Amino acid sequence: MSELFGPTNAVFHDPALFTAEQRLLRSSWTCVGTTFDLPAPDTRFVHEDAQRSLIVARDGAGTLRAFVNACTHRGTRxxxxxxxxxxxxxxxxxxxxxxxRLLGASKRAGFKTLEEAELGLKPAAAVQLGKLIFVHDDPRQTEADLRAFLGAEAEQIAAISERAQRPLLECRMxxxxxxxxxxxxxxxxxxxxFVHKQTLQKGRSSRPEDYVLRPNGHAVFSTAAPLGWKKPLLRWLGGIEPLEQFESHFVFPNLLVIQIVGVIHVTRFVPVAPGESLRVSQLYDISPRRGWWNPLEWLRWAIMPLARHGxxxxxxxxxEVLEEAQVGTGVAPDQLRGPAHMEEARVEHFLAEVARQVNVAPRPLPTANDA
Ligand code: FES
Ligand SMILES: [Fe+2]
Known part of the structure; x- marks a missing residue:
């Protein structure tokens, strides 16, 4: 068996591997956003990654749906x-x-036959878990399939995402x-x-027991983050109970759900081309919206630009370091990837799962309907 995913730096550049990875992504569940992205019935947004474009919508009745973003006439986006x-x-x-549904075709009388009922958009599966929205190319996939894929992660990321009360900011980089x-x-x-010595303070190194590696490439980093004297201050400022457990849940293949102090952070890394990707970070406040007359709301409004800047x-x-890594691995594609530090445990687990999935012929996940 030829190995598409080998031990060298070439895995960050190889176009054939990238194509195989797209099949992997498309036979897996993909988080495309949160319920804040579909605030009302009859709203929609487009999710795009390397080889697909999907419309994710709430229809007029409020039902979550996903469709291939291609017109059923000549396939235009x-x-x-x-x-x-x-x-x-x-x-x-x-x-x-x-x-x-196809609601109408222009100059309809000019068609010999036109069956509106058969010309609806091609559906994909869309499932809400907590406040996260996941899609799957196979429309037969169900919430039970998503939960089976996520295993123990399902309940945990649902619970974390449910804490999100209102959007703070979104960054597409x-x-x-x-x-x-x-x-x-x-x-x-x-x-x-090293990289964030000016911007992030990290009190102590992680311990091996802070990492839990789960089936299907998922992995958690979780550690106590006592707030000490800041806790009553945050409680007063936010009107909420600050979270003293830092949790970072990696959901294979490209989703990261983090809870930290008073914020829920959802990040997706979208593949665009072998050497290009898009970081989509959405931050949510766990404190509910207060009236405009509340001084805490004004204080929050004043602090926000500083937080955004940081x-x-x-x-x-x-x-910056990612782009240097891309350049370096490109000039040394035959170089073996070096040893992994204990704090890189989740990276090893992630890369091993990508390798496992692309080195065996990728198959679609079984659906609950197949059982
Ligand atoms: S391609 Fe969409 S209407 Fe013709
Ligand atoms: Fe970083």
């Missing part, structure tokens, strides 16, 4: 970004509803680096004291 209500194809003007390098940089703590700085630091 129907829409981009976020929107609400019906979608009109930019080519000949066919109109579709957020439930995927294009990266000139392979998606596996981008994921790796976000799930290891070995670089933190966070972007951390993201830029990560981007």
């Amino acid at each position: 129907l829409c981009q970004g976020r929107g609400a209500g019906r979608m009109q194809c930019p080519y000949h003007g066919w109109v579709f509803g957020t439930d995927g 294009p990266l000139r680096g392979n998606w596996k390098l981008a994921v790796s940089g976000a799930i290891e703590d070995y670089h933190v004291a 966070l972007h700085k951390v993201f830029r630091e990560d981007r």
Whole structure:
């Protein structure tokens, strides 16, 4: 058996491997956002990664749905970004509803036959877990399949995401680096004291027992984060009970769900091309919205630009080293990947799962309907 995923740096550059990884991603569940992205019935957004474009929507009745973003007339991409209500194809003007039905074709009398009922958008599976939205290319997949894939992670990430009360900020950052390098940089703590020495304080090194490696490539880093004297202050400022457990859940293949103090942080690393990816970070406040007259709300409003600035700085630091890693692995593609530090345990686990899945012929996941 030829090994697409070998032990050298070539795995961050090889176009054939990238194609195989896209099959892997498409036969897996992908988190595409949160329920805050679909705030009302009849709203929608487009999720795109290397080889697909999906419309994720709440239809008029509020049901979550996903469709291939291609008009059923000549296949034109129907829409981009976020929107609400019906979608009109930019080519000949066919109109579709957020439930995927074809609502009307222009100059209809000119068609010999046209069966609207058969020309709806091609569906994909869409499932809400906690406040996270997952999609799967195979429309027969169900919530039971998603839960089976996530295992113990299902309950935990659902519970964490349920704590999110309102969006704080969203950052979409294009990266000139392979998606596996981008994921790796976000799930290891070995670089933190060095790369983020100005921006993040890290009191102590992680311990092996802080890491739990789970089946299917998922992995958790969890550690107590006592707040000490800051706790009553945060309680007063936020009007909530601050979280004293830092938890970072990596959900294979490209999702990271983190809870830290008063914030829930959902990050996805979207593959674009072998040497390109996109970081999408969404942050949520765990404190509910207060009235505009509340001074704490004003204080929060004043602090927010500082928080945003600090966070972007951390993201830029990560981007800088990621892009250097992309360049370096490109000039030394035959070099073996070096040994892994204990704090890189999740990276090893992640890369081993990608290797396992692409080195065997990728198969679609079994569906509950097959049982
Ligand atoms: S391609 Fe969409 S209406 Fe013709
Ligand atoms: Fe980092």
